[in-house]
Amino acid sequence: xSDNDRRDAGLDTFPRYLMHHARxxxxxxxxxxxxxxxxxxxxxxxxxxxxxxxxxxxxxxGFKRGDRLAIVGDNRxxxxxxxxxxxxxxxIPVMMYQDAVAQEMVYVLQDAEVxxxxxxxxxxxxxxxxxxxETPLLQHVIYDDPRGLRKYDxxxxxxxxxxxxxxRAWAQxxxxxxxxxxxxxxxxxxxxxxxxxxxxxxxxGVCQTHEAFIxxxxxxxxxxxxxxxxxxxxxxxxxxxxDHLFSFAQATVAGFTINCPExxxxxMTDLREIGPTYYFAPPRVFENLLTxxxxxxxxASALKRGMFHHFMEVARRCGxxxxxxxxxxGGDRFQYWLGNLLVYGPLKNVLGMSRIRVAYTAGAxxxxxxxxxxxSIGINLKQLYGQTETCAYVCLQPDGEIKLDSVGKPAPYVExxxxxxxxxxxxxxxxxxxxxxRPDATAEAINADGYFMTGDAGYFDEDGHLKIIDRxxxxxxxxxxxxxxPNYIENKLKFFQHVKEAVTFxxxxxxxxxxxxxxxxxxxxxxxxxxxxxSGYTDLASQDAVYALIRDCVEKVNADLxxxxxxxxxxxxxxxxxxxELDADDGELTRTRKVRRNFIADKYAVLVDALFEGxxxxxxxxxxxxxxxxxxxxxxxxxxxxAKTFAPQAGQRAA
Numbered sequence: 001x002s003d004n005d006r007r008d009a010g011l012d013t014f015p016r017y018l019m020h021h022a023r024x025x026x027x028x029x030x031x032x033x034x035x036x037x038x039x040x041x042x043x044x045x046x047x048x049x050x051x052x053x054x055x056x057x058x059x060x061x062g063f064k065r066g067d068r069l070a071i072v073g074d075n076r077x078x079x080x081x082x083x084x085x086x087x088x089x090x091x092i093p094v095m096m097y098q099d100a101v102a103q104e105m106v107y108v109l110q111d112a113e114v115x116x117x118x119x120x121x122x123x124x125x126x127x128x129x130x131x132x133x134e135t136p137l138l139q140h141v142i143y144d145d146p147r148g149l150r151k152y153d154x155x156x157x158x159x160x161x162x163x164x165x166x167x168r169a170w171a172q173x174x175x176x177x178x179x180x181x182x183x184x185x186x187x188x189x190x191x192x193x194x195x196x197x198x199x200x201x202x203x204x205g206v207c208q209t210h211e212a213f214i215x216x217x218x219x220x221x222x223x224x225x226x227x228x229x230x231x232x233x234x235x236x237x238x239x240x241x242x243d244h245l246f247s248f249a250q251a252t253v254a255g256f257t258i259n260c261p262e263x264x265x266x267x268m269t270d271l272r273e274i275g276p277t278y279y280f281a282p283p284r285v286f287e288n289l290l291t292x293x294x295x296x297x298x299x300a301s302a303l304k305r306g307m308f309h310h311f312m313e314v315a316r317r318c319g320x321x322x323x324x325x326x327x328x329x330g331g332d333r334f335q336y337w338l339g340n341l342l343v344y345g346p347l348k349n350v351l352g353m354s355r356i357r358v359a360y361t362a363g364a365x366x367x368x369x370x371x372x373x374x375x376s377i378g379i380n381l382k383q384l385y386g387q388t389e390t391c392a393y394v395c396l397q398p399d400g401e402i403k404l405d406s407v408g409k410p411a412p413y414v415e416x417x418x419x420x421x422x423x424x425x426x427x428x429x430x431x432x433x434x435x436x437x438r439p440d441a442t443a444e445a446i447n448a449d450g451y452f453m454t455g456d457a458g459y460f461d462e463d464g465h466l467k468i469i470d471r472x473x474x475x476x477x478x479x480x481x482x483x484x485x486p487n488y489i490e491n492k493l494k495f496f497q498h499v500k501e502a503v504t505f506x507x508x509x510x511x512x513x514x515x516x517x518x519x520x521x522x523x524x525x526x527x528x529x530x531x532x533x534x535s536g537y538t539d540l541a542s543q544d545a546v547y548a549l550i551r552d553c554v555e556k557v558n559a560d561l562x563x564x565x566x567x568x569x570x571x572x573x574x575x576x577x578x579x580x581e582l583d584a585d586d587g588e589l590t591r592t593r594k595v596r597r598n599f600i601a602d603k604y605a606v607l608v609d610a611l612f613e614g615x616x617x618x619x620x621x622x623x624x625x626x627x628x629x630x631x632x633x634x635x636x637x638x639x640x641x642x643a644k645t646f647a648p649q650a651g652q653r654a655a
Contacts, residue, residue, distance in 0.1 A: 012187040013210040015051075015088040017252045019182065022048035025255060028228065031077040034262040034270055042077055044255070050078070050164065052178055054085035057167030058116065059177065061140055061158075065090030065184070068112045068193065072096045072105075072127075073120025075234040075260045078144045078160055080248060082118040083238075087191055087210075088182050094193045094205070095239035097591040099584070101629065102127040108195055109135045112205055112436060116140045118160065122148035129154060187211035193436060194241050194388050197590035205436030206241075206388045215429035216386075216393035217249040219412035223396050224358045230256035230278045231355075235267050240592055241388040242362060246280045249391070271352030279359040283366040283491075284593060286381075289351055290373060291497040295525045311339035312376075319344075319376030324400045344377040353379050360384050362392065368404035369495050375402065383407045385468065389445065389452055390414075391430040395466050406465035416466065417451070423472045424458050425451035474597065476507030482569025484512065486597065489570060492560060496553040497522045501582050501589075503600050504572065505608055511573035511645075513611035515604070516550055517581050523549070538636055541577045547641055550577060554643040562646035571645040574611050576618075578604075579636035585625040607638065616640055 011017050021030070026045030033040050042050070063069070069086040071093050073079050083093045094112045096105060098120065105127060108114075115137050119125055121144065128141045143149060144160045171178065191210040195203040220226070234247035251258050256278070261270035297308055318332040328336075348354045359374070359381045366383060374381040380399070385407035386392035394416060397408035410416045414428040431452050435441040446452050457472040469475055470485040478484050486504040493502040493514065500519040506512030520537050523546060527534060534540040558571040582588040588600055601608055603622075610618035621635035 012214065013087070013182075013185040013189070014084060014191060014214070014249075014252050015182045015185060017214075018044075018048055018051060018084055021252075021255050025228065028255070029257045030251075030255075031080065031258045031260065032274075033077050033260045034266070034273075037262070039259075039273070047077075047081060047084075051081045051084045051088065052171060053164035053167040054078075054082055054160070055088040055167065055178055055181075056171040056174075057163035057165075058085060058091075059089060059181075060166055060170045061116070061163075063089055063091060063116055065181075067091045067116065068094050068114045070094045070096055070109060070112070070114045070117035070119075071238060072117065072124045073098050073144065073238070074264065075236075075238055075243070075247070076120060076144060077258075077260060079118065079120065079238060080234075080258065082160075083192070083248065084252075087185070088178060090181060090185060090189060092190050092193050092207075094195075095244065096195075097237055097239045098124065099237075100591060101585060101625075102130040106131050106134050107202065108205075109138060112193060113137055116142070118142045118144070121145040125149060125152065125157065132156070185210070187214070188433070190433060192244060194239065194244065196388055197592050197594055204438055204441055207433045207436055208391060209433050212430045212432070213245065213249040213391050214253060215413055216245055216391035216411075217253040219414070219430075220245070220250060220393065220396065221254050222412055223398075224278075226250065226254050226256065226278065226358075228255035230254065230357075231274055231276045232256065232258060232278045232280070233261065233267070233271055233274055233276045234258045235261050235264070235270075236281070237591065241386070241392040242280060242282070245386075245392045246278075246360075268352065272349070273352075275352060275355040277355050277357050279353065279356050281359075281361060282592075283361050283370065283494075286361060286366065286370060286374065287494060287497075290370060291519060291522050293347065293351075294497050295522060298525065298529065308343055311335075311343040314339050315344065315376035316372065319378065320372065320402070323375055323378055323380060324402065340378065347377060348379065356380065358382065362386065362407075366491070371404050384411075385466065387454060389432040390426055390428075390454075393430050394424075394426050394454075397465075401463070401465075403461075403463075403465050406461065406467045408466065409464055410466075415451075418459065419453070421472065422457040422459060422469070422475075424454045424456045424466070424468075426454055427451045478506060478512070478569040479508060479510045480569045483566045484570045485567065488567070489514075489557065489561070489572070490595070492557045493553060496556075498526065498549055499553055501595065503582075503595055503597060505601065505611070506570055509612060512570045513608070514554065514572045514575040515600070515607070516554075516575055516577045518546060518550065518577060520581070537581060538579045538634060541579060542636065542639070547577065547639065550575070551641060551643055558643060558645050562648055565648065568648035572643055573645055574614075574640055574642055576607065576611065576638050576640045579620065579638060580622060580624060580634050583625070585627075586623070610638075610640060 021044040027043045029041050030044040030047045031042045069091050071079055086093045096108055125143050141156050142158045142160050142163050146159050187210050190207045192208050193205045195205055236243045247258050259274045261267045314335045318328045321328050362384045382397040385395040393411055395408045396411045417425050419425055427450055455472050456468055457475050458466055458468045470487045474486055476484040484506045489504045490502040493499050498519055501517035503515040504512055518541055554572050554575055561567045561571050584591055617637055617639050619637045621633055624632055624634050
C-alpha cells in the first residue's frame with residue numbers, strides 16, 4: 001500500500017493504524033517480551049484486544065479526552081499498549097524517565113497536570129506514593145507488575161490486570177464505545193508529550209501530534225525500505241524521542257515487531273537471541289560495545305590478537321567501500337572475505353548484529369573512528385539528526401553516501417536551511433505543535449517563517465551533507481580568535497576506550513582545559529593486567545600510570561586538532577581526572593546522559609579556576625547521591641597535569 005493509499009484509507013492516527021494491523025495481519029507478531037527467560041509473543045490481534053481493555057478500563061475510571069496519562073517504566077508491552085489506549089480515548093500520554101528520582105518526577109506531574117499514571121512495578125509505585133502529597137491532582141496509579149505490592153492498600157492504587165478485567169466487562173455493555181472514540185480522533189490531535197532534557201533550565205513538555213510522528217515514521221520507512229518483517233530491540237528509555245520514533249511510531253506504521261528485553265542487565269544476551277534487522281542506539285552504547293570488544297581482545301592469546309589486528313587493518317582499508325558497493329581490488333576483497341569468516345562474522349554474532357540491515361545512531365556526535373570501525377566490519381551504521389521538537393527526524397544518511405563527519409541530507413518532507421550565524425533552521429510536518437502551557441517558549445522556538453530554530457550550529461558541505469559543529473550557544477572563540485567547540489573536542493576524547501566522559505573549557509581563554517572521567521571497567525581491566533592495586537574509582541583515577549594513560553589520549557586529540565585550521569587553537573593544555581563519575585542523580589548529566597556543562601562549571605568552579613590559574617593540585621569535596629537515595633560526600637586532592645600541544649598544521653589526524 002502506497003502512502004497515498006494509506007491516507008485514503010484514513011490511517012492518520014496511531015489507533016487507526018493499530019486496528020488496521022489487527023484486521024490485516026492479526027496473527028503476525030507485533031511484540032515480544034522476555035519473561036523468566038522465555039520469549040512471549042503477542043500478535044496484532046492480541047495487542048488490539050489488550051489495548052481495548054486498557055482503554056475501556058481507563059474510561060470506566062473517568063479518563064476523558066485531553067486528560068494526561070503518565071507512563072513510567074522500562075520497555076514493556078503493556079506500557080506501550082497503555083500509550084495506545086490513552087490515544088484511543090483522545091488523551092495525551094506523558095512519557096517519564098524510569099530512572100528519575102521521585103523529586104524529579106514532581107515537576108513533570110505538576111506541569112502536565114497528570115491525573116492518571118500507569119507504572120511498571122513496585123519501585124515506581126513507591127516513588128508515586130512518596131510524592132503523592134505534592135501531586136494532589138494524581139488520582140489513579142495503575143501498576144503492571146504486582147510483585148511486592150500484595151499488602152499495598154492505598155486507595156489510588158490498582159493492578160493493570162484488574163483494570164483490564166474491568167475494562168472488558170465495561171466494554172460488553174458499550175460495544176461501540178471505543179470505536180466511536182477512535183473515530184473522533186484527528187491527525188492534529190496531540191499524540192504524546194515528551195519532555196526536553198533540561199540541559200539549561202526546567203524541562204519543557206513538547207506536544208507532538210499524530211500527523212507529526214506518522215510523517216516522520218513514513219519518511220524513515222520510505223527512506224530505508226523498511227517492511228513489516230523487521231525486528232527491533234526496544235531497550236532505550238520510553239521517554240526518549242528516539243525510542244518513540246523507532247519503537248512506537250515506525251513499528252505502528254510499518255507493522256514490524258518490537259522486542260522488549262528481560263531487563264537492562266540482559267540486553268546484550270537478548271540482542272544476540274533476537275538478532276534485530278533494524279537497530280538504534282546512541283553513540284555511548286556503540287562506544288561501550290567497542291570497549292567490551294577491546295577488553296576481550298586484551299585477554300585473548302597472542303595468535304588471536306595478531307589475527308584480529310591484521311584483519312581489522314584490512315577492514316579499515318576496504319570494509320566501508322565493500323559495504324557501499326564501491327570498487328575494491330580482488331586481493332582486498334579476498335582478504336576481507338577471509339576476515340569475515342574468521343573475525344568480523346563471529347564479532348558481529350557476539351554483538352548481536354549478524355542480521356542488521358540498517359543501524360542508526362543519534363543523540364550526540366559519534367567519533368569518526370568509532371563510526372568507521374562498525375562500518376568496516378560490515379554493519380550498515382548511519383547517523384541521523386533530530387530533536388525532541390522534530391520527532392528525532394531532520395537528516396538521514398542515504399546508503400552509499402555515508403560520510404563519517406556528517407549527519408546526512410534533509411530527510412523526506414523536511415526543509416533545512418542555515419541562519420546567518422550558522423544556526424540550523426528546520427521546517428516540515430514533524431515539528432512540534434507547541435510547548436505545553438508555554439506559548440512564550442513556542443514563539444521563541446519557531447520564527448516568523450515557520451522554521452524551528454534548533455539551537456545547533458552547522459554547515460552544508462559541497463555534496464549537500466549537513467555537518468554539526470556544536471550547540472550554537474556553546475560554540476565560542478579562543479583568545480586568538482580560533483573556534484572553540486567543546487562538544488566536538490569531547491567526542492574526540494570519548495572515542496578512547498579509557499575515557500568515559502569529558503567536559504572541556506576554553507571560550508575566551510588562551511588555551512583549553514578538560515575534566516576527564518575514566519571508564520572504570522576499561523581502566524580497571526588495564527590496571528589489573530599491570531598488577532596495580534586500587535580500592536575504587538577515586539583511588540584508581542589518582543594513580544600516576546592512569547594519568548599517563550589519559551595524557552596520551554589527550555595528546556592524540558591535540559595532534560588531531562592541530563591539523564584542523566579552525567580548531568588548532570583549542571588544544572587541551574591542562575587536564576585533571578575527576579574524583580567521581582558524573583551522574584544524572586547529582587544533576588551533572590541529563591537522563592539521556594548529556595553533559596550539563598554550565599551546571600558542572602558552577603559546581604566545580606574551584607577546579608576550573610585551578611586549571612586556568614596554573615595550580616598543580618586542588619582539594620575538592622563533593623556531595624554525591626547513592627542509588628538508594630542516601631546522600632554522602634567524597635573528597636580528593638586532585639592533581640592537574642600538562643599535556644603536549646602541537647603547532648597548527650603540524651599534527652597528523654588520528655587514525
